[in-house]
Amino acid sequence: MDDYSIDEAAARTGLTKHTLRYYEREGLLPPIAKASSGHRRYTDDDIGWVKFLQLLRATGMPIREAKAFVTLTWAGDHTIPQRVEVLTGYRSALVERMAQDAEHLETLNRKIDFYSGVLQARDATPEDVTGERAGAR
Structure with missing residues:
Protein backbone atom coordinates (compact mmCIF):
# COMPACT_ATOMS: atom_id res chain seq x y z
CA MET A 1 0.00 0.00 0.00
CA GLY A 76 -20.17 -0.88 12.55
CA ASP A 77 -22.39 -2.88 10.26
CA HIS A 78 -25.43 -2.59 12.53
CA THR A 79 -25.76 1.01 11.27
CA ILE A 80 -26.06 0.01 7.61
CA PRO A 81 -29.87 0.53 7.54
CA GLN A 82 -29.40 4.08 8.82
CA ARG A 83 -26.64 4.75 6.28
CA VAL A 84 -28.86 3.48 3.46
CA GLU A 85 -31.63 5.81 4.66
CA VAL A 86 -29.29 8.82 4.70
CA LEU A 87 -27.83 8.06 1.28
CA THR A 88 -31.28 7.37 -0.20
CA GLY A 89 -32.47 10.78 0.96
CA TYR A 90 -29.53 12.53 -0.67
CA ARG A 91 -29.96 10.46 -3.83
CA SER A 92 -33.61 11.55 -4.07
CA ALA A 93 -32.66 15.20 -3.64
CA LEU A 94 -29.91 14.81 -6.25
CA VAL A 95 -32.28 13.22 -8.76
CA GLU A 96 -34.72 16.09 -8.24
CA ARG A 97 -31.96 18.68 -8.75
CA MET A 98 -30.82 16.88 -11.90
CA ALA A 99 -34.38 17.00 -13.29
CA GLN A 100 -34.57 20.72 -12.52
CA ASP A 101 -31.18 21.27 -14.13
CA ALA A 102 -32.35 19.40 -17.25
CA GLU A 103 -35.37 21.74 -17.47
CA HIS A 104 -33.12 24.77 -17.01
CA LEU A 105 -30.78 23.51 -19.72
CA GLU A 106 -33.66 23.02 -22.15
CA THR A 107 -34.94 26.55 -21.45
CA LEU A 108 -31.47 27.99 -21.99
CA ASN A 109 -31.10 26.04 -25.24
CA ARG A 110 -34.40 27.44 -26.51
CA LYS A 111 -33.37 31.00 -25.61
CA ILE A 112 -29.96 30.57 -27.27
CA ASP A 113 -31.64 29.22 -30.42
CA PHE A 114 -34.09 32.14 -30.43
CA TYR A 115 -31.42 34.79 -29.94
CA SER A 116 -29.13 33.13 -32.48
CA GLY A 117 -31.99 33.30 -34.99
CA VAL A 118 -32.50 36.99 -34.22
CA LEU A 119 -28.79 37.65 -34.78
CA GLN A 120 -28.78 35.72 -38.06
CA ALA A 121 -31.82 37.62 -39.33
CA ARG A 122 -30.33 40.95 -38.27
CA ASP A 123 -27.00 40.23 -39.93
CA ALA A 124 -28.50 38.77 -43.11
CA THR A 125 -27.71 40.58 -46.36
CA PRO A 126 -30.30 40.97 -49.14
CA GLU A 127 -28.62 38.15 -51.08
CA ASP A 128 -28.96 35.87 -48.05
CA VAL A 129 -32.69 36.50 -48.11
CA THR A 130 -33.30 36.30 -51.90
CA GLY A 131 -30.46 34.00 -52.84
CA GLU A 132 -29.31 36.60 -55.43
CA ARG A 133 -26.56 39.16 -55.31
CA ALA A 134 -27.83 42.67 -54.72
CA GLY A 135 -28.12 44.56 -58.03
CA ALA A 136 -27.82 41.46 -60.25
CA ARG A 137 -30.72 40.82 -62.59
Whole structure:
Protein backbone atom coordinates (compact mmCIF):
# COMPACT_ATOMS: atom_id res chain seq x y z
CA MET A 1 0.00 0.00 0.00
CA ASP A 2 1.34 3.39 -0.94
CA ASP A 3 1.42 6.35 1.35
CA TYR A 4 1.37 10.00 0.42
CA SER A 5 2.49 13.29 1.89
CA ILE A 6 -0.17 15.92 2.50
CA ASP A 7 0.96 17.65 -0.71
CA GLU A 8 0.47 14.42 -2.67
CA ALA A 9 -2.88 13.76 -0.97
CA ALA A 10 -4.00 17.27 -1.85
CA ALA A 11 -2.98 16.74 -5.47
CA ARG A 12 -4.77 13.36 -5.64
CA THR A 13 -8.00 14.74 -4.18
CA GLY A 14 -8.03 18.27 -5.55
CA LEU A 15 -8.43 19.66 -2.03
CA THR A 16 -6.14 22.05 -0.26
CA LYS A 17 -3.85 20.98 2.55
CA HIS A 18 -5.93 23.25 4.80
CA THR A 19 -9.12 21.35 3.90
CA LEU A 20 -7.46 17.99 4.53
CA ARG A 21 -6.31 19.16 7.95
CA TYR A 22 -9.81 20.54 8.65
CA TYR A 23 -11.43 17.21 7.74
CA GLU A 24 -9.01 15.47 10.08
CA ARG A 25 -9.64 17.95 12.94
CA GLU A 26 -13.41 17.59 12.52
CA GLY A 27 -13.21 13.80 12.81
CA LEU A 28 -14.25 13.20 9.21
CA LEU A 29 -11.18 11.07 8.53
CA PRO A 30 -9.69 8.20 10.45
CA PRO A 31 -6.53 9.12 12.33
CA ILE A 32 -3.86 9.92 9.74
CA ALA A 33 -0.55 8.16 10.33
CA LYS A 34 2.54 10.27 10.78
CA ALA A 35 6.08 9.61 9.70
CA SER A 36 8.90 9.73 12.24
CA SER A 37 9.36 13.35 11.14
CA GLY A 38 5.80 14.09 12.32
CA HIS A 39 4.51 14.71 8.80
CA ARG A 40 1.16 13.21 7.85
CA ARG A 41 1.23 10.12 5.64
CA TYR A 42 -2.04 9.38 3.81
CA THR A 43 -2.85 5.85 2.65
CA ASP A 44 -4.92 4.79 -0.34
CA ASP A 45 -7.75 4.09 2.14
CA ASP A 46 -7.46 7.64 3.50
CA ILE A 47 -7.60 9.02 -0.05
CA GLY A 48 -10.70 6.86 -0.63
CA TRP A 49 -12.34 8.37 2.48
CA VAL A 50 -11.54 11.86 1.30
CA LYS A 51 -13.01 11.18 -2.14
CA PHE A 52 -16.17 9.74 -0.58
CA LEU A 53 -16.47 12.84 1.62
CA GLN A 54 -16.14 14.96 -1.53
CA LEU A 55 -18.99 12.99 -3.08
CA LEU A 56 -21.16 13.50 0.01
CA ARG A 57 -20.38 17.24 0.02
CA ALA A 58 -21.17 17.45 -3.71
CA THR A 59 -24.64 16.07 -3.00
CA GLY A 60 -25.23 19.04 -0.72
CA MET A 61 -24.57 17.22 2.54
CA PRO A 62 -23.44 19.69 5.21
CA ILE A 63 -20.28 18.94 7.20
CA ARG A 64 -22.25 18.16 10.37
CA GLU A 65 -24.31 15.52 8.54
CA ALA A 66 -21.20 14.11 6.86
CA LYS A 67 -19.68 13.83 10.32
CA ALA A 68 -22.76 11.99 11.58
CA PHE A 69 -22.59 9.66 8.57
CA VAL A 70 -18.91 8.93 9.21
CA THR A 71 -19.73 8.21 12.85
CA LEU A 72 -22.39 5.73 11.73
CA THR A 73 -19.91 4.07 9.40
CA TRP A 74 -17.28 3.68 12.08
CA ALA A 75 -19.89 2.35 14.53
CA GLY A 76 -20.17 -0.88 12.55
CA ASP A 77 -22.39 -2.88 10.26
CA HIS A 78 -25.43 -2.59 12.53
CA THR A 79 -25.76 1.01 11.27
CA ILE A 80 -26.06 0.01 7.61
CA PRO A 81 -29.87 0.53 7.54
CA GLN A 82 -29.40 4.08 8.82
CA ARG A 83 -26.64 4.75 6.28
CA VAL A 84 -28.86 3.48 3.46
CA GLU A 85 -31.63 5.81 4.66
CA VAL A 86 -29.29 8.82 4.70
CA LEU A 87 -27.83 8.06 1.28
CA THR A 88 -31.28 7.37 -0.20
CA GLY A 89 -32.47 10.78 0.96
CA TYR A 90 -29.53 12.53 -0.67
CA ARG A 91 -29.96 10.46 -3.83
CA SER A 92 -33.61 11.55 -4.07
CA ALA A 93 -32.66 15.20 -3.64
CA LEU A 94 -29.91 14.81 -6.25
CA VAL A 95 -32.28 13.22 -8.76
CA GLU A 96 -34.72 16.09 -8.24
CA ARG A 97 -31.96 18.68 -8.75
CA MET A 98 -30.82 16.88 -11.90
CA ALA A 99 -34.38 17.00 -13.29
CA GLN A 100 -34.57 20.72 -12.52
CA ASP A 101 -31.18 21.27 -14.13
CA ALA A 102 -32.35 19.40 -17.25
CA GLU A 103 -35.37 21.74 -17.47
CA HIS A 104 -33.12 24.77 -17.01
CA LEU A 105 -30.78 23.51 -19.72
CA GLU A 106 -33.66 23.02 -22.15
CA THR A 107 -34.94 26.55 -21.45
CA LEU A 108 -31.47 27.99 -21.99
CA ASN A 109 -31.10 26.04 -25.24
CA ARG A 110 -34.40 27.44 -26.51
CA LYS A 111 -33.37 31.00 -25.61
CA ILE A 112 -29.96 30.57 -27.27
CA ASP A 113 -31.64 29.22 -30.42
CA PHE A 114 -34.09 32.14 -30.43
CA TYR A 115 -31.42 34.79 -29.94
CA SER A 116 -29.13 33.13 -32.48
CA GLY A 117 -31.99 33.30 -34.99
CA VAL A 118 -32.50 36.99 -34.22
CA LEU A 119 -28.79 37.65 -34.78
CA GLN A 120 -28.78 35.72 -38.06
CA ALA A 121 -31.82 37.62 -39.33
CA ARG A 122 -30.33 40.95 -38.27
CA ASP A 123 -27.00 40.23 -39.93
CA ALA A 124 -28.50 38.77 -43.11
CA THR A 125 -27.71 40.58 -46.36
CA PRO A 126 -30.30 40.97 -49.14
CA GLU A 127 -28.62 38.15 -51.08
CA ASP A 128 -28.96 35.87 -48.05
CA VAL A 129 -32.69 36.50 -48.11
CA THR A 130 -33.30 36.30 -51.90
CA GLY A 131 -30.46 34.00 -52.84
CA GLU A 132 -29.31 36.60 -55.43
CA ARG A 133 -26.56 39.16 -55.31
CA ALA A 134 -27.83 42.67 -54.72
CA GLY A 135 -28.12 44.56 -58.03
CA ALA A 136 -27.82 41.46 -60.25
CA ARG A 137 -30.72 40.82 -62.59
